[in-house]
Amino acid sequence: MRKSRLEKLREAQVQKAGKQVQINSFEELCALVCSGSTDVEKLRPTQKQVLLAPASEELIAYMGHAGAAKTSTGVASVLIRAFTEPGFRGVIARQNYNDLKGTTLGRAQELLRRLPPGTLLDRTKDPPEKWVINPAPIMSEDPEPSHILFMGLDVDADELGSLEFNGAFIDEADEIKDESVFLSLMSRFRLKTGGPTRVVLAFNAPAKTHWLYTACTGLDAQGRKVREPYLKLYKPVKGENEVNLAAGYYDKLRELYANRPDLLARLVDGDWVAVFKGMPVYPEFRRSTPEGMPWHVRRGLKFDPYGVLFRGWDFGYNQPRCIFAQLSFDGHLHILGELVRQCMEIRPFVNLVKVETATRFRGVNPPVDFGDPACDQHSDKGSTLVHLAQEGVTLRYIRSKIDGGLRSVRNRLDLAFNGAPALQFDESCTTLIEALGGGYRMREGTMSKDPEPLKDGFYDNSADAFRYLIINLFGVADTLDPNMLYATPNMSNLPDNLAYDGS
Numbered sequence: 001m002r003k004s005r006l007e008k009l010r011e012a013q014v015q016k017a018g019k020q021v022q023i024n025s026f027e028e029l030c031a032l033v034c035s036g037s038t039d040v041e042k043l044r045p046t047q048k049q050v051l052l053a054p055a056s057e058e059l060i061a062y063m064g065h066a067g068a069a070k071t072s073t074g075v076a077s078v079l080i081r082a083f084t085e086p087g088f089r090g091v092i093a094r095q096n097y098n099d100l101k102g103t104t105l106g107r108a109q110e111l112l113r114r115l116p117p118g119t120l121l122d123r124t125k126d127p128p129e130k131w132v133i134n135p136a137p138i139m140s141e142d143p144e145p146s147h148i149l150f151m152g153l154d155v156d157a158d159e160l161g162s163l164e165f166n167g168a169f170i171d172e173a174d175e176i177k178d179e180s181v182f183l184s185l186m187s188r189f190r191l192k193t194g195g196p197t198r199v200v201l202a203f204n205a206p207a208k209t210h211w212l213y214t215a216c217t218g219l220d221a222q223g224r225k226v227r228e229p230y231l232k233l234y235k236p237v238k239g240e241n242e243v244n245l246a247a248g249y250y251d252k253l254r255e256l257y258a259n260r261p262d263l264l265a266r267l268v269d270g271d272w273v274a275v276f277k278g279m280p281v282y283p284e285f286r287r288s289t290p291e292g293m294p295w296h297v298r299r300g301l302k303f304d305p306y307g308v309l310f311r312g313w314d315f316g317y318n319q320p321r322c323i324f325a326q327l328s329f330d331g332h333l334h335i336l337g338e339l340v341r342q343c344m345e346i347r348p349f350v351n352l353v354k355v356e357t358a359t360r361f362r363g364v365n366p367p368v369d370f371g372d373p374a375c376d377q378h379s380d381k382g383s384t385l386v387h388l389a390q391e392g393v394t395l396r397y398i399r400s401k402i403d404g405g406l407r408s409v410r411n412r413l414d415l416a417f418n419g420a421p422a423l424q425f426d427e428s429c430t431t432l433i434e435a436l437g438g439g440y441r442m443r444e445g446t447m448s449k450d451p452e453p454l455k456d457g458f459y460d461n462s463a464d465a466f467r468y469l470i471i472n473l474f475g476v477a478d479t480l481d482p483n484m485l486y487a488t489p490n491m492s493n494l495p496d497n498l499a500y501d502g503s
Contacts, residue, residue: 027052029084033076034069036114046236047073051080053232055196061173061216061231062202065270066253067245068236070202074169075108077200078148081167082133083115085195086143090167093185095175097127097152104171105129105150121145128152153181165189166197173201179211201231204266207274208430221430222340235270238292254290261286262438268292276438281406281453281463284413285436286421296413297433301334301426305363311353312469313371313395315384318342319461320349323432323469324361330418333473335425336361338432338462346384350391370472372464373397397468400476405467406453407477412470432466435459 023029028038030051035042043051050062050073062070078090092108094100112120112131122132128151135143149163153176165188176182189197206212208221218229242249250268257264262280265273265287273287286295304326312323324337339356341349357367375384375395388395413436415422425433439459443452453460 026084029080030076033080033111033114034072044069044073044236044241046234046240050200050234051077055198057232058197058199059231060198060200061212061233062200062236063205063212063216063233063270064236065238066204066267067241067249068270069241069244070236071104071107071171072111074171074200074202075104075111077198078167078169079108079111079115079133081195081198082131082146082148083119083136086135086146088133088135088146088167088195089149089165090147090169091149091151091163091165092169092171093151093153094171095153097150097154099175100150100152100171101127101129108148108150153185163188166195168199170199170201172203174203174206174210174212177210179215182211205270205272207434208272209274209434213272222338223428223430238270258290259283260438264288265437273437274434274439276441278438278441278444278454280436280438281440281442282410282413282436284410287433287437296421296423296425296436297427298424299427301336301424303336303361303364304328305361307364309357309361309364309367310469310473311357311367311369312465312467312472313369314461314465314468315346315349315372315375316461319458320344320346321431321461321465322349322353322356323429323462323465324357325469327473331422332418332420333412333423335423335429335432335466337426338429340431340462346387347391350388350393354391369393369395370468371395371397372468373399396472398471398476400471402453404476405471408474409467409470411477412474431459432462435462436466 023032023038025040027040027043027048030048031040031043032038034044034047034051040048046062046064047069050060053060062073064070075092078092082088082090092100092104094104116136119134120131121134122130124130128149130150131148133146133148135146149165153170168185168189170176170182170185173182186199189199201212203212208219212231214220214226214229215231216229216233218225218227220226239250253268254264257268261283262273262275265271266275269288269292271287287297289295307326310325310327312321312325314321320341322339323335324339325333325335327333337356337360339349339353341352344352357364361367369388375388375397385395412423413421425436427433431439439456440463441454441456441459443454453463
């Protein structure tokens with residue numbers, strides 16, 4: 001097939017560049033592939049750490065904000081091994097092959113052109129695409145060629161056949177929703193030739209409920225240690241690759257995502273956060289300020305054993321919830337914790353809440369409980385309230401329309417005094433934070449003046465429990481001051497024997 005003028009020009013440029021390049025060290029090779037220059041100073045700090053990681057780190061996770069050179073680093077990790085390890089067999093993958101062709105494969109072609117002429121011996125463009133790489137001549141006189149396969153992971157296990165690898169890069173690894181897909185691929189890394197096993201995963205931070213969070217930290221979504229992490233996590237420092245980006249790149253993203261705190265946290269701040277489609281019910285919720293400082297979400301909020309503990313409840317066999325909160329001395333409401341369960345009856349869930357209260361909030365006075373007024377209207381004629389009373393829980397409630405409650409929460413989220421937001425959430429409240437950050441969203445086609453949140457059966461339960469807490473403490477925006485400028489609780493809805501003094 002006759003080559004186009006563009007292809008001939010590109011080949012001439014590559015040949016000219018290849019004759020001039022002299023590589024004196026492995027670091028210079030990494031710099032050449034990643035930046036087009038052998039100047040090792042052009043390697044980004046985290047990029048360098050990943051490419052020069054010790055052989056003992058077989059599974060590496062490179063997670064960070066947008067523009068952190070994650071894809072370039074991951075592709076380079078495979079391409080460099082194919083160039084320096086004769087007989088290497090690697091795979092560059094993404095969940096979907098068409099997505100891989102449109103992004104990652106293009107980056108691989110760009111980096112390949114920075115290696116000496118003749119590096120690519122053969123190429124099969126029929127999907128899945130395959131490259132045959134000629135290792136550097138210094139490796140041996142007649143080196144065994146290396147192979148790189150480009151593939152999607154959304155294939156049946158049988159389609160993998162007898163494929164074997166000893167190195168891989170998985171781009172946008174958060175697209176893999178089922179950990180078993182990744183673990184199944186790991187069973188294919190069993191070759192003895194071509195160097196040690198090394199797998200690099202690159203991704204923007206997903207939610208803490210994603211399997212990658214536990215694989216990287218060993219923690220579950222509530223911050224409890226549940227296993228030993230098996231992925232070595234590398235996170236780039238903010239702005240370390242900004243020199244290679246358009247001027248004002250992150251400032252433009254902050255402006256673009258001003259009304260999408262979930263995207264702002266994920267793509268600009270690099271936080272573990274869920275991203276949802278649709279309009280959030282509470283766009284006033286902000287994890288951080290535009291300058292990147294903590295706002296609604298805080299780390300290590302302290303429990304006051306001499307203060308009053310408030311609990312917001314939402315019941316239901318499928319998704320029972322309990323939210324724990326306290327008012328600080330200056331009137332900020334601190335949401336200290338949550339209890340999230342699935343498929344659990346009222347009594348065992350109440351017992352779990354009692355245990356959590358007695359252990360995590362030891363020494364506190366009897367808590368004050370708020371919940372769903374519908375508890376006394378169920379077809380079982382109030383059996384929920386009876387069960388709670390038998391377990392020592394006196395549930396208080398206010399009857400209100402949902403739109404008034406939504407406005408109450410929105411106003412409270414929008415309120416700040418003494419230089420801090422009126423509502424502050426400990427980062428351990430993962431499900432509630434995800435709900436307020438967009439998991440609790442408006443049903444498509446509804447108008448803001450007539451709100452209709454989506455009942456998704458998960459996030460709406462946490463949002464409801466929190467709403468009951470807010471309207472009972474601070475009132476309903478329909479019936480009280482619509483600006484909700486109250487820093488102290490609604491005393492009329494607290495127990496008669498509770499002498500609340502704001503401390």
